[in-house]
Amino acid sequence: MDHLWSPWRYQYVQRIDAPSECVFCEQPAANDDAKHFIIHRAEFNFVLLNLYPYTTGHIMVVPFAHVPTLEAANEETVCEMMVLTQHAERCLRAVYRPRGFNIGMNIGECAGAGIAGHLHMHVLPRWPGDTNFLSTIAETRLMPEDLATTYKKLVEAWSTA
Secondary structure (H helix, E strand, O other): OOOOOOHHHHHHHOOOOOOOOOHHHHHHHOOOOOOOOEEEEOOOEEEEEOOOOOOOOOEEEEEOOOOOOOOOOOHHHHHHHHHHHHHHHHHHHHHHOOOEEEEEOOOOHHHOOOOOOOOOEEEEEEOOOOOOHHHHHOOOOOOOOOHHHHHHHHHHHHHHO
């Protein structure tokens, strides 16, 4: 059996104050954007880093409203979500110079949504070779940068891009 040391995850898995509701509802309500890696707050959505990213710079755009599907979200939320997604792509391109992007949603648990009850858009920068043998044979991803560093870079880029 392989073991992977990731001490930063211990706080999450051992939380005594585990979320009683939805993490996407609790994070913005906490009003501690740096702690929750919230990059930007707009009128209907907020933008944050994924705590368990597939690649460095994995951003999510999340409505403040707790809605499970795209069709359940109001038009203003959906329109703003797409504008924020576009801005996220622009910021990630400026900071990390990716060669491509994965942008999309997993709606419903069977579609792969980790938080199925709260709609969210993923924006992932991609590079040639970023899915190497580690992901394929060891189910492990190598992240070259910690979340705090990524957060600082993207908060700065958000206001200038």
